[in-house]
Amino acid sequence: MQTTDRSSRLVATWLLIGVGMTVIQIALGGITRLTGSGLSITEWDVITGALPPLNEHQWMLEFDKYRQTPQYHLLNFEFTLADFKFIFFWEWFHRLWARTIGLVFAIGFIWFLVKKHFKKEMIGPLLVLFLLGAMQGLIGWIMVASGLVGDAVYVKPTRLALHFIFALGLLSYTFWFALKLLVPQAQRICNNRLRKWNLAILMVLTLQLLYGALMAGHKAAMAAPTWPSINGDWIPGTLFRETPLSINFIDNVILIHFIHRGLAYLLLLLISVWSVQLYKAKGSLLFYKTRWLPLGIVIVQLILGIASVLSSTGIIPGHWGIFEWMAQIHQLTGMLLLLSLVWMFYVLRGNQAES
Numbered sequence: 320m321q322t323t324d325r326s327s328r329l330v331a332t333w334l335l336i337g338v339g340m341t342v343i344q345i346a347l348g349g350i351t352r353l354t355g356s357g358l359s360i361t362e363w364d365v366i367t368g369a370l371p372p373l374n375e376h377q378w379m380l381e382f383d384k385y386r387q388t389p390q391y392h393l394l395n396f397e398f399t400l401a402d403f404k405f406i407f408f409w410e411w412f413h414r415l416w417a418r419t420i421g422l423v424f425a426i427g428f429i430w431f432l433v434k435k436h437f438k439k440e441m442i443g444p445l446l447v448l449f450l451l452g453a454m455q456g457l458i459g460w461i462m463v464a465s466g467l468v469g470d471a472v473y474v475k476p477t478r479l480a481l482h483f484i485f486a487l488g489l490l491s492y493t494f495w496f497a498l499k500l501l502v503p504q505a506q507r508i509c510n511n512r513l514r515k516w517n518l519a520i521l522m523v524l525t526l527q528l529l530y531g532a533l534m535a536g537h538k539a540a541m542a543a544p545t546w547p548s549i550n551g552d553w554i555p556g557t558l559f560r561e562t563p564l565s566i567n568f569i570d571n572v573i574l575i576h577f578i579h580r581g582l583a584y585l586l587l588l589l590i591s592v593w594s595v596q597l598y599k600a601k602g603s604l605l606f607y608k609t610r611w612l613p614l615g616i617v618i619v620q621l622i623l624g625i626a627s628v629l630s631s632t633g634i635i636p637g638h639w640g641i642f643e644w645m646a647q648i649h650q651l652t653g654m655l656l657l658l659s660l661v662w663m664f665y666v667l668r669g670n671q672a673e674s
Contacts, residue, residue: 326436331500333427334493337448340420341490342654347413348486349650352535353643355636356406357474358390360414361467363460369418371411381407394472402637417456424452444496451489458482476536477569483532484525490654491661498665507666508602514667516593520613521660523589527582528653534579535650539572540631540642549576583621590617597663606666612659620656623649 351357361384362368372378382403385391391398428445431437437445462482466474534540543549550573558574561567567574594614602610627645634642 326431326438327500329436330431330441331497333423333431334497334500337420337424338490338494338497338658340416340423341486341493342651344413344416344420345483345486345490345654346647346651347409347416348483349535349647351409351413352479353646354406354409354639355390355395355473356409356413357463358388358466359385359403359406359410360463361385361388363463365418368411369415371407378404388467389470390466390472393470417459421452421456424449441500444492448489448493448496451485451492455482455485455489458485473538474536476533479536480529480532483535484529487525487528487654487657491657494658494661495665498662502605502665506603506605507668508600508606510600510602510667513593513596513600514664516589516596517660517664517667520586520589520593521657521664523582523586524657524660527579527586528657530575530579530582531650531653533569533575535646537570537572537575539575539579540628540646541634542572543576544628544631546625546628549573549580580624583624587617587621590614603666609659609662609666613656613663616652616656616659620649620652623652 360368360381372381378400382400385403385407395402428449458478459482462474462478465471465478543555545551549555555573555577558571558577559567560573561571568578569575590613594610597610600606623645627642627649630640630642630645633640
């Protein structure tokens with residue numbers, strides 16, 4: 320029994336390292352987007368691409384490839400080699416970190432397998448993690464490829480959103496798997512009503528994060544840098560200006576703005592009402608210590624979102640300023656809010672037939 324418990328703790332620690340590395344990876348993706356670096360590497364070389372250019376000749380070859388892209392011709396035509404090296408670094412580091420995550424996963428998997436720390440019920444979830452990781456890498460390249468053709472200056476916002484949501488799914492699944500190995504059954508409580516609230520809030524948050532990615536992909540903060548109104552209107556008259564009607568939900572920046580803000584207010588309301596119920600409920604010590612997290616984080620998240628919108632008027636291309644800081648921390652807090660809700664959802668499902 321002691322060996323099994325130790326094995327579970329070791330595997331859970333390995334998974335939590337993966338959670339931390341994935342959070343960093345998503346944050347690096349945010350930096351890559353904010354610095355306009357995502358299209359600087361025009362090829363997907365899984366093995367050889369791990370090394371950056373090592374001499375001036377190699378740098379010029381990479382720069383020449385970039386100069387064939389629409390982004391260079393239409394946006395960055397004044398770029399020097401030094402400018403290119405800057406954006407190349409962030410995209411390369413983003414990809415390198417993804418490779419490092421894969422390496423940590425592979426080495427850990429082999430080590431735990433050899434040491435016989437894996438229990439039979441762990442193998443299935445581990446294979447799912449591997450497939451999710453591989454799929455995320457493929458979606459990442461499909462996203463980048465969307466910005467290398469035609470008159471594209473950036474990657475398609477819908478593919479950026481897909482890449483982001485899959486990354487959050489991978490993050491949440493890894494975290495959930497670790498919790499299954501770490502949290503004792505005695506610390507989990509059975510409260511179906513609170514759990515249903517939790518699930519509903521998770522669904523709203525998923526939609527909110529999806530629209531956050533669309534905001535980022537369309538660089539929509541600058542389209543309405545006012546608060547609490549949207550350019551002076553509470554309900555803008557241009558919400559459905561595009562045809563067909565459905566295209567507005569992914570391409571109309573004002574509607575995207577409107578939905579993203581509305582979902583933020585809805586989340587604050589839902590989590591506030593839910594938190595009142597959480598504080599009335601009886602549970603374990605772990606439940607009492609952590610039930611404040613979703614409400615505390617969502618308040619910070621809302622403030623950061625407002626700060627991001629208001630500071631977007633100060634955006635200077637090629638310069639990392641207040642807006643970039645606010646946007647990056649806003650994204651990070653969104654991830655923490657998601658993990659806090661996944662945490663509560665796990666704690667609230669104790670004493671169920673499914674563990």
